[in-house]
Amino acid sequence: QITLKESGPTLVTPTETLTLTCSFSGFSLSSSGVGVGWIRQPPGKALEWLALIFWDDYKRYSPSLKNRLSITRDASRDQVVLAMTNMGPVDTATYYCAHWDSRLFDSWGLGTLVTVSS
Amino acid sequence: QSALAQPASVSGSPGQSITISCTGTNSDVGGYDYVSWFQQFAGKAPKLIIYDVNKWPWPSENFTRFSGSKSGNTASLTISGLQADDEATYYCCSYADAAVIFGGGTRLTVL
Numbered sequence: 001q002i003t004l005k006e007s008g009p010t011l012v013t014p015t016e017t018l019t020l021t022c023s024f025s026g027f028s029l030s031s032s033g034v035g036v037g038w039i040r041q042p043p044g045k046a047l048e049w050l051a052l053i054f055w056d057d058y059k060r061y062s063p064s065l066k067n068r069l070s071i072t073r074d075a076s077r078d079q080v081v082l083a084m085t086n087m088g089p090v091d092t093a094t095y096y097c098a099h100w101d102s103r104l105f106d107s108w109g110l111g112t113l114v115t116v117s118s
Numbered sequence: 119q120s121a122l123a124q125p126a127s128v129s130g131s132p133g134q135s136i137t138i139s140c141t142g143t144n145s146d147v148g149g150y151d152y153v154s155w156f157q158q159f160a161g162k163a164p165k166l167i168i169y170d171v172n173k174w175p176w177p178s179e180n181f182t183r184f185s186g187s188k189s190g191n192t193a194s195l196t197i198s199g200l201q202a203d204d205e206a207t208y209y210c211c212s213y214a215d216a217a218v219i220f221g222g223g224t225r226l227t228v229l
Contacts, residue, residue, distance in 0.1 A: 037218065046121060047156075047164065047209055049218040060216045063119050096163060103152040103213045106175065108163040 002026035004109035022080040022097030035100030036080040040093040087116045122221035129227040135198040138224045140210030148191035152213035155195045
């Protein structure tokens with residue numbers, strides 16, 4: 001059974017860098033076709049894809065946010081870390097990590113709400 | 119990379135069928151048979167209900183009232199035999215050259 005869990009700060013101040021960790025189990029990030037992605041959802045708004053890291057360490061980012069994002073993996077600890085710089089109030093959202101199986105997100109974490117406020 | 123276009127809301131009565139459209143471009147929906155659909159209840163994580171345009175996740179018997187299709191740059195989700203607990207927000211999602219695009223979401227109301 002695949003499980004994922006997001007962790008990190010619930011409150012960040014404007015201009016700060018947000019660092020979120022996705023801890024997963026039930027799959028190996030070394031298996032061909034596998035990846036872990038990050039998706040966010042502002043309150044009352046739509047899902048927005050942020051980043052994806054693949055089994056071979058290939059990384060892809062949302063074009064609109066790529067200058068602020070960094071995704072890394074620690075395969076030995078079954079974790080993926082997302083960093084987002086220069087946080088602002090518009091970045092207040094629930095952040096999800098999800099398992100990527102070749103061409104879809106098939107399992108999601110419960111999400112973590114991050115509020116940006118001074 | 120704009121969001122895939124979905125109607126903001128649809129509604130139907132119990133027992134009826136409804137269809138939600140999802141329109142993209144040749145670079146995403148039209149270029150790949152990798153459209154998936156998610157159901158999301160308020161305060162919950164999205165749940166996969168259709169993938170690869172028209173396939174059911176396992177166990178398939180949980181998803182047989184949901185069906186998907188695609189024509190050109192538009193994918194569609196049909197929910198048959200509407201039930202009260204289908205009331206949720208539905209999102210389409212497309213693979214697009216190692217990137218991912220979501221739709222704006224459609225709120226389904228069961229009358």
